[in-house]
Amino acid sequence: MVDSWVNSAELFGADLHLELSGGGGRRAALIRALREAVRGGRLAPGTRLPPYRSLAADLGVARNTVADAYAELVAEGWLTARQGSGTRVAQRVEPLGAPRVPRKAPRARGPLHDLRQGTPDASAFPRLAWAASYRRALTRAPNEAFGPGDPAGRVELREALAEYLARARGVRTEPSRIVVCSGFAHALRLLFHGRVLRGPLAVESYGLGFHRELLAAASVRTVPLPLDENGAQVDGLDRERAVLLTPAHQFPTGGPLHPERRAAVVDWARARGGVVLEDDYDGEFRYDRKPVGAVQGLDPDRVVLIGSVSKSLSPALRLGWMVLPERFVDAVVEAKGEREAWASVPDQLALADFVTSGAYDRHVRRMRQRYRGRRDRLVAALAAHAPHIEVTGIAAGLHAVLRLPPGTERSVVKAAAWQGVALDGLAGFRHPAAKGDAPDGLVVGYATPPEHAYSAAVEALCGALPPG
Amino acid sequence: MVDSWVNSAELFGADLHLELSGGGGRRAALIRALREAVRGGRLAPGTRLPPYRSLAADLGVARNTVADAYAELVAEGWLTARQGSGTRVAQRVEPLGAPRVPRKAPRARGPLHDLRQGTPDASAFPRLAWAASYRRALTRAPNEAFGPGDPAGRVELREALAEYLARARGVRTEPSRIVVCSGFAHALRLLFHGRVLRGPLAVESYGLGFHRELLAAASVRTVPLPLDENGAQVDGLDRERAVLLTPAHQFPTGGPLHPERRAAVVDWARARGGVVLEDDYDGEFRYDRKPVGAVQGLDPDRVVLIGSVSKSLSPALRLGWMVLPERFVDAVVEAKGEREAWASVPDQLALADFVTSGAYDRHVRRMRQRYRGRRDRLVAALAAHAPHIEVTGIAAGLHAVLRLPPGTERSVVKAAAWQGVALDGLAGFRHPAAKGDAPDGLVVGYATPPEHAYSAAVEALCGALPPG
Numbered sequence: 001m002v003d004s005w006v007n008s009a010e011l012f013g014a015d016l017h018l019e020l021s022g023g024g025g026r027r028a029a030l031i032r033a034l035r036e037a038v039r040g041g042r043l044a045p046g047t048r049l050p051p052y053r054s055l056a057a058d059l060g061v062a063r064n065t066v067a068d069a070y071a072e073l074v075a076e077g078w079l080t081a082r083q084g085s086g087t088r089v090a091q092r093v094e095p096l097g098a099p100r101v102p103r104k105a106p107r108a109r110g111p112l113h114d115l116r117q118g119t120p121d122a123s124a125f126p127r128l129a130w131a132a133s134y135r136r137a138l139t140r141a142p143n144e145a146f147g148p149g150d151p152a153g154r155v156e157l158r159e160a161l162a163e164y165l166a167r168a169r170g171v172r173t174e175p176s177r178i179v180v181c182s183g184f185a186h187a188l189r190l191l192f193h194g195r196v197l198r199g200p201l202a203v204e205s206y207g208l209g210f211h212r213e214l215l216a217a218a219s220v221r222t223v224p225l226p227l228d229e230n231g232a233q234v235d236g237l238d239r240e241r242a243v244l245l246t247p248a249h250q251f252p253t254g255g256p257l258h259p260e261r262r263a264a265v266v267d268w269a270r271a272r273g274g275v276v277l278e279d280d281y282d283g284e285f286r287y288d289r290k291p292v293g294a295v296q297g298l299d300p301d302r303v304v305l306i307g308s309v310s311k312s313l314s315p316a317l318r319l320g321w322m323v324l325p326e327r328f329v330d331a332v333v334e335a336k337g338e339r340e341a342w343a344s345v346p347d348q349l350a351l352a353d354f355v356t357s358g359a360y361d362r363h364v365r366r367m368r369q370r371y372r373g374r375r376d377r378l379v380a381a382l383a384a385h386a387p388h389i390e391v392t393g394i395a396a397g398l399h400a401v402l403r404l405p406p407g408t409e410r411s412v413v414k415a416a417a418w419q420g421v422a423l424d425g426l427a428g429f430r431h432p433a434a435k436g437d438a439p440d441g442l443v444v445g446y447a448t449p450p451e452h453a454y455s456a457a458v459e460a461l462c463g464a465l466p467p468g
Numbered sequence: 469m470v471d472s473w474v475n476s477a478e479l480f481g482a483d484l485h486l487e488l489s490g491g492g493g494r495r496a497a498l499i500r501a502l503r504e505a506v507r508g509g510r511l512a513p514g515t516r517l518p519p520y521r522s523l524a525a526d527l528g529v530a531r532n533t534v535a536d537a538y539a540e541l542v543a544e545g546w547l548t549a550r551q552g553s554g555t556r557v558a559q560r561v562e563p564l565g566a567p568r569v570p571r572k573a574p575r576a577r578g579p580l581h582d583l584r585q586g587t588p589d590a591s592a593f594p595r596l597a598w599a600a601s602y603r604r605a606l607t608r609a610p611n612e613a614f615g616p617g618d619p620a621g622r623v624e625l626r627e628a629l630a631e632y633l634a635r636a637r638g639v640r641t642e643p644s645r646i647v648v649c650s651g652f653a654h655a656l657r658l659l660f661h662g663r664v665l666r667g668p669l670a671v672e673s674y675g676l677g678f679h680r681e682l683l684a685a686a687s688v689r690t691v692p693l694p695l696d697e698n699g700a701q702v703d704g705l706d707r708e709r710a711v712l713l714t715p716a717h718q719f720p721t722g723g724p725l726h727p728e729r730r731a732a733v734v735d736w737a738r739a740r741g742g743v744v745l746e747d748d749y750d751g752e753f754r755y756d757r758k759p760v761g762a763v764q765g766l767d768p769d770r771v772v773l774i775g776s777v778s779k780s781l782s783p784a785l786r787l788g789w790m791v792l793p794e795r796f797v798d799a800v801v802e803a804k805g806e807r808e809a810w811a812s813v814p815d816q817l818a819l820a821d822f823v824t825s826g827a828y829d830r831h832v833r834r835m836r837q838r839y840r841g842r843r844d845r846l847v848a849a850l851a852a853h854a855p856h857i858e859v860t861g862i863a864a865g866l867h868a869v870l871r872l873p874p875g876t877e878r879s880v881v882k883a884a885a886w887q888g889v890a891l892d893g894l895a896g897f898r899h900p901a902a903k904g905d906a907p908d909g910l911v912v913g914y915a916t917p918p919e920h921a922y923s924a925a926v927e928a929l930c931g932a933l934p935p936g
Contacts, residue, residue, distance in 0.1 A: 001661075033780075035765075036608045039640070047841065070803075072757075072760075072761075074727050074763040075724070075727050075761075076638055076727070076730070076760060076765065077730040077731045077734070077766045078762065078765075078766075080727075080728075080731075082747075090731060107499045118616070119615050119616050122611045122612055122613070122614040122615035123611040125611075125616075126915050127606050127609075128606065130606065130814075131602065131603045131607070132601065133552035134602055134603075134606075135599045135602075135603065138595050138598065138599045138602075139599070141594065141595075143590045143591040143593075143918065144590055145590070145784060146590040146591075146593035146782040146784050147587050147590035147782070147783070147784070147916075148586075148587050148783055149783075149784055151662065153614060154855050170503065170544060172507070182810070185805065191542075214805075255545070259542050259543050259544070259545050262544070262545040263545045263548070263558060263559075266545070291539075292543050292544060293503075293543075293544040297544065297546075298505075298544075298545045299545075314613045314614040314615075314813075315615070315617075316613060316615070316617055316812070316813035316814065317812055317813070317814065318810050318811070318812050318813075319812075337653065337682075340648070342783070342786050343786070343812070344486075344785055344786050344787075344811070344812040344815045345784035345785070345786075346598075346602075346784065346785065347814065348816065405588055443932070448615075450611065
C-alpha cells in the first residue's frame with residue numbers, strides 16, 4: 001500500500017471533495033473515489049464530468065491518469081461516454097441499501113451448558129499435530145495433487161483408510177472400493193439422490209431427524225424397525241431394498257446390535273438382494289471392552305459402511321468415507337460428479353498422514369480416555385443426586401440416555417433449559433411411524449462442553465431432574 | 469506396535485498355523501488370526517472351536533485371553549456360541565473376492581502436452597505460503613471453529629472476501645451477503661436444485677457443457693444468447709427469469725461484455741425482476757490493462773456473483789463464494805443445509821489469512837506475469853509458424869481461441885492428438901440450440917502445463933495446425 005493522499009477538486013462548479021486514498025497508485029485511487037462519489041449520490045446520474053485536462057489539473061495528476069480512470073469506469077458501467085456529449089454518470093447505479101441484520105449463526109450464542117449430542121469437544125482438536133500433518137502432506141504431495149483430481153478421493157487417503165479400518169474396525173476392503181465424501185449426510189445424498197440405491201429403506205425407529213428429512217427430500221420412504229434390548233428387530237425386514245443401522249452403538253438409545261441380529265441382517269440382504277447401510281458414527285469410542293468390529297466385515301458385498309472424522313476429530317473438516325461393494329463404486333463416483341463437493345485435497349492428504357503416522361490412533365485414545373472420564377463422572381453424579389434415574393447406553397459413544405418417569409420428558413427438558421442446560425428428549429429422535437412404547441428419556445451428550453465447563457454442566461443437569 | 473510373534477497350535481486335531489502378529493497385544497493378535505483363518509477358509513463354516521483352556525495351553529496365553537477373543541468374534545458375527553454346542557465358525561462369512569480393476573482416475577495418465585483449458589499450473593501452487601497461512605489460521609482460531617459451524621461459511625473468510633472483492637473486483641457487498649461454497653458447480657446446484665432461482669435461464673451460446681448438464685439435471689431450461697464482438701446479445705433477453713454471463717472474459721470465446729451491454733442487462737433485470745448470474749471465473753487475470761470491475765457493482769440486488777480459487781490457486785481446495793442479493797441469502801443457506809458439503813473450515817480460515825496477509829495478491833500477481841508470458845510466447849510462436857491463424861480472446865484469462873478455416877476443426881483436433889497435444893475444439897462448447905454461425909476454432913489452455921513443458925507444447929501445437 002502506498003501512502004494515502006487526499007485532494008479536492010473544483011468539480012462541476014461545486015466543491016466536490018474526492019478522497020483519493022488507499023493503495024494501487026493515483027489511477028486506482030481516482031477510480032475508487034469517483035465510484036464512491038457515484039455510489040454515494042454525490043455525483044448524480046446524468047451529471048457531466050469535467051474534461052480530462054481540467055480534472056487532471058485540479059487534482060495534480062497526469063492527464064492520462066484521468067483518461068484511464070474514465071475509461072475504466074465506462075467499461076464497468078459507472079459512466080457513459082458518447083460522441084459530442086462527453087462523459088456522464090450513468091443512470092443505473094443502485095445504492096447497496098442498509099446493512100442487513102446478520103443472520104443468527106446456529107449455536108453462535110450457545111446455551112450456558114451444552115449437553116446436546118453429536119459433536120466432540122471442540123477445544124480438544126489436535127491443532128499442532130494436525131498442522132504438522134498438513135504441512136508434511138503439502139510438502140510431499142506430487143504436483144498433480146493441485147490439479148483436477150479423482151472424485152473418488154486421493155489414493156493416499158483411501159489406502160490409509162483401508163489399512164486403518166481393517167485394523168480398528170474389522171472392515172474388509174481395498175482402496176479402490178472406498179470413496180471419500182464430506183460426511184454422513186453427503187453419503188446418504190450420493191446414494192439416494194444419485195439413485196445408486198432406492199427405497200423403501202428400513203431404519204431404526206429412533207434416529208436423527210435430519211437423516212429422515214434428507215431421505216424424504218430424495219423421495220425415499222423410510223420404514224421404522226422396532227428396537228429392543230438387542231437393538232433393531234431385523235427379523236421384521238421384508239420387502240425393503242435397504243436397511244440403515246447403527247450396529248456398533250444404536251443411535252441414540254445406545255446398545256450394540258446383538259450378534260445373532262448382525263448375522264440375520266446379512267442373511268436377509270443375501271436372500272433378498274438387499275443392502276445394509278452401516279452408520280459407523282462412533283465406532284472408535286467403546287469404553288469397557290474393545291470396539292465391536294463392523295458388520296461390513298461379514299459381507300463386503302452387501303454392506304455399505306459410512307464413517308467420518310466428525311466425532312473422532314471435528315465436524316469442521318467435512319471429511320468422511322464410504323466403503324462400498326464393488327458394484328456401487330462407479331455409480332457413487334458418477335453421482336459425486338467431476339467438479340463438485342469434493343473434500344479439500346490438502347485436508348485429505350493431511351488425514352492420510354495423520355492416520356499413517358499414528359497421530360489419529362493417539363488422538364482417539366486420548367479422547368476415549370477423556371470421554372470415559374466424563375461418562376464416569378456423569379454416572380457417579382447421577383448415582384449420588386438422582387439414584388432413581390436409570391442411565392443406559394453408556395458402554396460406548398459420546399452420549400448417554402437417562403430414562404425418565406412416563407410423561408415427564410417435556411417438562412424435564414424445559415426445566416433443564418431454565419437451568420441453562422441444552423439437551424434433547426428422546427421424543428425428537430422417534431420415527432413418526434414408529435409403533436409401540438415411546439419411553440420418556442433424555443439424550444445427554446457429554447462430549448460437547450470444554451473440559452473446564454463439564455462439572456458445572458453435570459451439576460446443572462442433576463438440578464433439573466425430577467425428584468425420586 | 470509390539471513385537472510380532474508366531475505360534476502354532478494343535479487345533480481341531482490338525483496342525484493349524486495361526487499367525488499371531490501385529491500390534492495391540494496377544495488378545496488382539498489372536499482375534500486377528502482367527503478372523504483371518506475364517507476369512508481365508510482355513511476354518512470352515514460350522515467348525516467347532518476348541519475349548520478356551522486347550523487353545524490357551526497350545527498357544528501359551530492366558531485362558532481369559534482366549535475367552536475374550538471368542539466373545540469378541542461372537543459379537544462381530546464371525547463365530548456363534550450356543551449352550552451345549554460350544555463355539556463354532558459362523559456360516560455367513562463371504563470372501564472379499566478378487567481385487568477389482570482400479571477405475572481409471574480422470575487425467576491420471578494425461579496426454580504428452582495438455583493444452584486443455586480450465587486448470588491453473590498445478591506446479592505453481594504456493595505450498596509454503598499456503599501452509600504458513602494454514603498454520604497461523606489453525607493457531608489463532610477460536611475453539612468453536614472446530615465445532616458445528618455456520619453453513620454460510622466462516623465469518624473471517626466472508627470478511628476477507630468482502631474487502632478483497634471490493635478492492636480487486638469492484639464488488640459491493642458485506643460479509644453477511646456472502647456464502648462460501650465449494651466452487652461454481654456447487655453454487656449452481658444450490659441456486660437451482662435448491663429452488664432459489666428457477667428457469668428458464670438465458671446462457672451464452674458458448675459455455676461449459678457440464679454447466680448445461682447440471683442445469684438440465686435440475687430441470688432448468690437454458691436459452692442460448694448469440695455472441696458477437698461485444699459479447700452476449702443481451703437485448704435478446706425476454707421472459708427468462710435469469711441470465712448466466714461471463715462478463716469479464718466470455719468463456720470460451722474471450723472478449724469482455726461491452727459496457728452498454730453491462731448496463732443493458734442490469735436494466736433488463738430491473739425491468740423484468742430478473743437475476744444476473746455473473747460467473748467471475750478468471751476476473752483477476754487481465755494482462756493489458758486493469759481488470760474490468762464486476763457487473764455486480766452496478767446493482768448488488770440484481771446480480772449474483774460467483775467466484776472461486778479454482779483458477780487463481782487450485783481446484784483441489786474446493787473453495788468458492790457467492791455474493792448474493794440479500795433476499796437470497798437465507799434460501800441459499802437453507803439449500804446448503806446444516807450438515808453437508810461445507811468447505812473445510814481450516815481451509816476457509818487459511819484462505820482468510822492468505823487474503824488478508826497479502827499472500828493472495830502476491831500469488832495472483834506472480835501468476836498473472838507467468839500466464840502473460842505464456843500468452844506472449846503462444847502469440848509469437850503462432851506469428852512465426854502459422855501467421856494465417858487468427859488468435860483471439862488473449863487480453864485475459866488462461867486460454868486463447870485460434871480461429872480455423874471452416875470445416876477444419878475436427879481434423880485439426882485429431883491431428884493435434886496425434887502430436888500428443890490435448891485440446892478442445894470450439895464445437896464442444898456450443899449450446900445445442902445455438903443459432904447462427906458455428907465458427908471453427910481451437911480453445912488453447914496455456915496455464916495447465918508446468919513451466920518447463922510449455923515450450924514443447926506450443927511447438928507441438930504449431931506442428932498440428934493446418935498450413936496457410
